[in-house]
Amino acid sequence: xxxxxxxxxxxxxxxxxxxxxxxxxxxxxxxxxxxxxxxxxxxxxxxxxxxxxxxxxxxxxxxxxxxxxxxxxxxxxxxxxxxxxxxxxxxxxxxxxxxxxxxxxxxxxxxxxxxxxxxxxxxxxxxxxxxxxxxxxxxxxxxxxxxxxxxxxxxxxxxxxxxxxxxxxxxxxxxxxxxxxxxxxxxxxxxxxxxxxxxxxxxxxxxxxxxxxxxxxxxxxxxxxxxxxxxxxxxxxxxxxxxxxxxxxxxxxxxxxxxxxxxxxxxxxxxxxxxxxxxxxxxxxxxxxxxxxxxxxxxxxxxxxxxxxxxxxxxxxxxxxxxxxxxxxxxxxxxxxxxxxxxxxxxxxxxxxxxxxxxxxxxxxxxxxxxxxxxxxxxxxxxxxxxxxxxxxxxxxxxxxxxxxxxxxxxxxxxxxxxxxxxxxxxxxxxxxxxxxxxxxxxxxxxxxxxxxxxxxxxxxxxxxxxxxxxxxxxxxxxxxxxxxxx
Numbered sequence: 486x487x488x489x490x491x492x493x494x495x496x497x498x499x500x501x502x503x504x505x506x507x508x509x510x511x512x513x514x515x516x517x518x519x520x521x522x523x524x525x526x527x528x529x530x531x532x533x534x535x536x537x538x539x540x541x542x543x544x545x546x547x548x549x550x551x552x553x554x555x556x557x558x559x560x561x562x563x564x565x566x567x568x569x570x571x572x573x574x575x576x577x578x579x580x581x582x583x584x585x586x587x588x589x590x591x592x593x594x595x596x597x598x599x600x601x602x603x604x605x606x607x608x609x610x611x612x613x614x615x616x617x618x619x620x621x622x623x624x625x626x627x628x629x630x631x632x633x634x635x636x637x638x639x640x641x642x643x644x645x646x647x648x649x650x651x652x653x654x655x656x657x658x659x660x661x662x663x664x665x666x667x668x669x670x671x672x673x674x675x676x677x678x679x680x681x682x683x684x685x686x687x688x689x690x691x692x693x694x695x696x697x698x699x700x701x702x703x704x705x706x707x708x709x710x711x712x713x714x715x716x717x718x719x720x721x722x723x724x725x726x727x728x729x730x731x732x733x734x735x736x737x738x739x740x741x742x743x744x745x746x747x748x749x750x751x752x753x754x755x756x757x758x759x760x761x762x763x764x765x766x767x768x769x770x771x772x773x774x775x776x777x778x779x780x781x782x783x784x785x786x787x788x789x790x791x792x793x794x795x796x797x798x799x800x801x802x803x804x805x806x807x808x809x810x811x812x813x814x815x816x817x818x819x820x821x822x823x824x825x826x827x828x829x830x831x832x833x834x835x836x837x838x839x840x841x842x843x844x845x846x847x848x849x850x851x852x853x854x855x856x857x858x859x860x861x862x863x864x865x866x867x868x869x870x871x872x873x874x875x876x877x878x879x880x881x882x883x884x885x886x887x888x889x890x891x892x893x894x895x896x897x898x899x900x901x902x903x904x905x906x907x908x909x910x911x912x913x914x915x916x917x918x919x920x921x922x923x924x925x926x927x928x929x930x931x932x933x934x935x936x937x938x939x940x941x942x943x944x945x946x947x948x949x950x951x952x953x954x955x956x957x958x959x960x961x962x963x964x965x966x967x968x969x970x971x972x
Contacts, residue, residue, distance in 0.1 A: 493518050497595075514594050520579070520584050531868045532871040533875070536878055539879030562876060610627070621645045622643060642657075656679050660673055675707065678702055754840055758836070856912050873934035901926045
């Protein structure tokens with residue numbers, strides 16, 4: 486847990502370092518962050534502890550004494566198997582109830598750092614960037630002091646246009662930060678300062694004069710948007726709830742609603758494109774009950790119109806391709822038709838490309854919910870399966886301590902972890918089914934656990950009937966001896 490906490494500190498170092506935060510806030514942040522590490526820490530802990538325990542037993546000939554007393558490996562593992570099964574149940578409860586709450590707490594704490602302590606958004610002695618949807622700015626202060634560092638001295642602000650050009654400079658001797666927990670806006674009240682702005686006239690001859698505006702103020706208020714500090718995945722309705730913050734009940738409900746909503750979006754878009762193209766008429770479903778009632782009447786109408794529409798159908802069918810359609814047209818009409826067709830097709834293609842990105846985001850959000858749902862169950866089963874990998878492996882290698890068992894445990898865990906990461910990423914993009922992506926690493930470890938358990942029960946080595954290293958060494962000794970005899 487300590488190792489992964491340090492990794493988390495590096496991930497959030499920009500939010501914590503140099504912000505003037507107290508130890509209480511940092512400690513609270515790490516406390517809320519710890520439960521989200523369980524999906525990494527617990528499988529590694531079960532794997533490492535089982536290898537160390539059973540490796541120490543085998544190294545000290547405890548298993549030999551057990552077998553001499555008539556106690557099999559399965560009987561020796563029975564109490565631990567029951568414990569690991571209970572641990573899997575507790576893990577699922579933890580993943581379903583505690584981890585979503587901790588994710589919500591962590592997000593809210595990060596969100597409120599800049600609100601409860603506004604000066605956390607500004608660092609002394611360096612320019613702090615604030616990028617918004619409109620104008621951005623860089624702020625530099627010489628000193629912060631007072632309650633929650635809300636009072637500032639010697640302030641320099643560079644305001645940027647939408648194009649990112651610095652054309653405005655504001656300097657003030659003092660300032661004050663005012664914020665509210667209910668808003669993403671911080672008010673910066675500047676006092677006793679100057680305002681400089683470069684002007685951009687429309688005429689080129691006026692631009693050569695480099696005009697500018699200068700003013701002096703006693704009080705000047707600037708609103709700073711700090712919502713960029715809260716960079717999180719949000720639902721479209723604006724609710725601050727991600728898939729990691731939901732339990733199984735909420736995930737099942739949202740998966741159903743998101744799936745139906747995505748299908749409606751796709752159907753509506755396909756109808757829109759079909760109607761714009763006009764080449765693929767939509768088929769309407771007919772009511773079978775009404776067909777029987779109006780069947781006779783429809784048949785009469787069809788018979789009456791057969792003679793009238795025969796000539797029209799023959800005329801429509803006479804045009805077989807585009808060349809025949811353009812054959813009787815003048816040159817200017819052909820150009821007009823072709824240009825209109827090209828413009829229409831280009832517009833439709835652009836619409837499809839833009840809609841494709843939107844639909845991909847929607848289905849990625851939908852897939853992430855399915856992935857999170859199955860990961861809660863896969864985490865519980867992974868603890869049980871990794872125990873059946875580590876325990877027999879420790880009995881086979883017959884090594885205790887933090888040497889070889891630690892190396893083997895880390896290699897196995899990294900294999901398990903990276904397979905899970907890659908499978909999860911593929912599942913979110915829709916390349917594989919999200920359920921399969923959540924279970925892939927666990928399913929790969931399952932046959933390994935069965936194989937190792939059988940080998941340890943039969944008191945065999947890791948590979949074959951003998952030691953793998955000894956067999957490889959004997960193979961090379963045989964090759965060397967054969968070459969010597971030939972010489």
